[in-house]
Amino acid sequence: MRTERSLTRLERVFARLDREPQRPAHIDVPSMSRHRVALFLATLGFYAAIVWAVLITSWLVRLDWQLMFFRPYQQWPQVHAYIDYYVVLGQRGPTAVMVAAWLGWRSWRQRTLRPMLALGVSLLLLNATVGAAKYGMGRLGPHYATEIGSNEMWLGGDIFPSGHTANAVVTWGILAYLASTPRARRWLSALSAVISLGVGLSTVYIGTHWLSDVLLGWAAGLLILLALPWFEPLIARAEAWILSLRDRVRGRTAAAPAPAAPQAPAAPPVPAPTLHEPAAGPAPRGPVEPAPRGAAGEPAVARDGSVVPRSVRPPLHHLAPPGPHPARSERSPAAPGGSRRPPHSDRAPRGSATSRPLTGG
Secondary structure, three states, rough: OOOOOOOOOOHHHHHHHOOOOOOOOOOOOOOOOHHHHHHHHHHHHHHHHHHHHHHHOOHHHHHHHHHHHOOOOHHHHHHHHHHHHHHHHHHHHHHHHHHHHHHHHHHHHOOHHHHHHHHHHHHHHHHHHHHHHHHHHHHOOHHOOOOOOOOOOOOOOOOOOHHHHHHHHHHHHHHHHHHHHHHHHHHHHHHHHHHHHHHHHHHHHHHHOHHHHHHHHHHHHHHHHHHHHHHHHHHHHHHHHHHHHHHHHHHHHHHHOOOOOOOOOOOOOOOOOOOOOOOOOOOOOOOOOOOOOOOOOOOOEEOOOEEEEEOOOOOHHHHHOOOOOOOHOOOOOOOOOOOOOOOOOOOOOOOOOOOOOOOOO
């Protein structure tokens, strides 16, 4: 009896990667339900409460100063090197590249642009909202504080809310937002919460942010994730427009004829030269007048009234000089050195009366 070998987990992963990409029949798109609206309003209230507590220099600001004087990086210096690397998980550049690579692969496998478009919309909202709040409130960080116990607001800073914390919430939370199954969404939500919490506390440990900055950063990132379903119709329209544009470009490329290979220009036909030999008999003594030519397309008429066909051309007598032909003896030698034939003293010149003696008689 033959039994098939069960595949290992790694083999199953590679077998799934080798499958042809296909667009899923149904993609679960989160909607703005009542539960999500309630969470959004609650988070928005928490955001406003943090800002108000800092503006009025409440107990939250006193807690910020106590943590700053505690100096956690001096209390536990042995973990400082690890914290420096862990904080990178909240930097916008490296995390955006990593998450975009994963979502780009998902877009290719599922034949949809929604993951990449959702990431782009979330990052745009993050830059617009968090950047505006940072420069609008202008709070200075712990290393640049000027007065003990003050809230350090409106002094030209850019740390309130914490950009590292908000970026970690949005960048890693978008993976949970785009999860395909409820189970994956739960696990990814817990993972993104732990990562963003660790990044926020790491900035407090290093001393680059107040604790209130981290709390406001968590609220700012969560507001963006909760508001994403409102932008789903815009994402769907953008995806449809991009796909239709791609189809039009492909159609034009397929309909365009292929360019023909360049051919060498054909050489014009060279007419064969026609030589007209003069008639037998003595050459004319005087100059020979060429036959008259008529207009284009009409036969020429000679002086005696006869019609000369167009194809008949005069002989090439113009190549020879006019007048009587000189005798052979009067012509110039063929070469400067004279005749090439060696002279013979015993040979009589041609045309003389003396004849050669007959032998044998």
